[in-house]
Amino acid sequence: MGLGRMPSGDKRAAMTVAELDDFLEREFPQMYVHGRIWHVLELPPHGAKLRMDYHPSQLRPGGTISGPSMMALADFALYAAVLGAIGPVGLAVTTNLSINFLRKPEPRALLADCRLLKLGKRLAVGEVCISSEGSDEPVAHVTGTYSIPPR
């Protein structure tokens, strides 16, 4: 799908996977209280793929992973995609996030596949598909909006 408004020459990521991984771990230490469970896997043009390792603190009754864990993963994936596209802007903030829970995820690592639907001057909008590692059925689908500070 085309993403308009952006000249095609501008589609390289503004950060490498390693730069982004470092930036996130440095800027968001509280996300790593349970260890290094967040991993940026790939930064395709206007997108991001992440993995969240399984940690028992995510567990809920019935042996499933908590909704807020999935929301945190989706929010992180959207942020990674925005940073990957425009570079490290610490003050970009989520303004809206909407999640549909589709299936109960087993206690395993979750993968997030995010792509930006719009990357404007003031707002970025993206969607995230979350699935369990080793399965291609989505367990949750998320759309979110980031407000980008004036540059």
Add this chain to the structure above:
Amino acid sequence: MGLGRMPSGDKRAAMTVAELDDFLEREFPQMYVHGRIWHVLELPPHGAKLRMDYHPSQLRPGGTISGPSMMALADFALYAAVLGAIGPVGLAVTTNLSINFLRKPEPRALLADCRLLKLGKRLAVGEVCISSEGSDEPVAHVTGTYSIPPR
């Protein structure tokens, strides 16, 4: 993307495009007060592609198509995908619809590409990408939930 829970042999559409087109025109005559502007183009497994012809009543200041017209198209596409998958159930109702407006559409026909993310016994969840005919940039992205009556 896999759609799980459904045996692969069950992925044929429960209605043909022509049957669905007829059903919608017969059951929703008020949708056609401006003529036959709604067209089911295709019923891929667990999805639906529709076209909404342009009609001047959709116009808004700045020469763009109104938000409610896009919401109506998305809702219709979700309904078409549900009917295509499970057959004509007149009482399936939308319980939630969330739309992100991405770009201003020009006064042209709009295409809706819907796929179901989940088709459970009680709820169906889907997403819809709306674009202007002749362009592949999305103008709006929608997620919605339908409640399916007991069968």
Add this chain to the structure above:
Amino acid sequence: MGLGRMPSGDKRAAMTVAELDDFLEREFPQMYVHGRIWHVLELPPHGAKLRMDYHPSQLRPGGTISGPSMMALADFALYAAVLGAIGPVGLAVTTNLSINFLRKPEPRALLADCRLLKLGKRLAVGEVCISSEGSDEPVAHVTGTYSIPPR
């Protein structure tokens, strides 16, 4: 509920009900193809109350009012609340709208009660409760975001 960021002396409406009614009818003639069915009833501080008269084109199977009609009403109410607060800015655009359908409305006039949850420089966020005239049970609940052009 407080609405912060705005000095209390700034809470008078920027337009009167009559000015707003005129502005909407002049700027959005296509909304009035079925007659003058939209009415701004009141502009409380950072809010708006509207009525949408019943018109047969809104009808759906089962004698209920269509979802897109309710979405149009909610979008109009949010826009009215934004204009009432900041004055006539034709270019404010909806960026996101999320609706929960709660009960099937009877074929009667619908009332929309909108209040802004945030009125920032760039974004306004509001919620809308929709009910049938003569009842106080909500038939739909909506949240939406407007992007406000630089002033």
Add this chain to the structure above:
Amino acid sequence: MGLGRMPSGDKRAAMTVAELDDFLEREFPQMYVHGRIWHVLELPPHGAKLRMDYHPSQLRPGGTISGPSMMALADFALYAAVLGAIGPVGLAVTTNLSINFLRKPEPRALLADCRLLKLGKRLAVGEVCISSEGSDEPVAHVTGTYSIPPR
């Protein structure tokens, strides 16, 4: 606001505040890894008021509380309101949650005020206003849907 479909005599809470507090701590031990930070304050008819104590793990750059912490609070408040209305059903699951972030919360306790907009046989829909303790400006607004298992 009326909440329909429910005889008015049925508006007493199905659980007391103490019973619900105990149930949550027993069933969701992972929510309490940072101590007993979740408190049900009140169970008004078809609603729930909760407090989430501040804990440094919630902190984000700029001295604000993380989005996922607010989402967890909203989800918990919706669940508490559903349980308060229908009694302890461990298998009620969130199907959809949509959050608008309105202002950056300071590092203080957050209050959640939830009311159910609909309590049907199969679905419950509610909204949650989140504010910082000692302030009446909302920092986030949430709507969510719970699927209720057959009883």
